[in-house]
Amino acid sequence: MLRYLLSMATEARRKTSFEVDFRKIDAARDILRTKTLTETVDAALDEVIKLEQRQRLVDLLFEPGALELDDPAVMVGAWR
Secondary structure, eight states: OHHHHHHHOOSSOOOOOOOOOHHHHHHHHHHHTOOSHHHHHHHHHHHHHHHHHHHHHHHHHTSTTSSOTTOHHHHTTTOO
């Protein structure tokens, strides 16, 4: 057991305790197709981070001039 705990403890990862709503955990586990509480929480956090990254990309796409898509010199090789 100690070896397991030591292998899991890193700067970024450590054992903790907190209260959770297990109805939400069960729902997330079904959606994410995970097996353990740790896998479910990790996968859910990954999804939140990816959601933010996707939102930043969408925001960038709608920012005028951000990608220079209206610049013919940039776009000349785009459609090959």
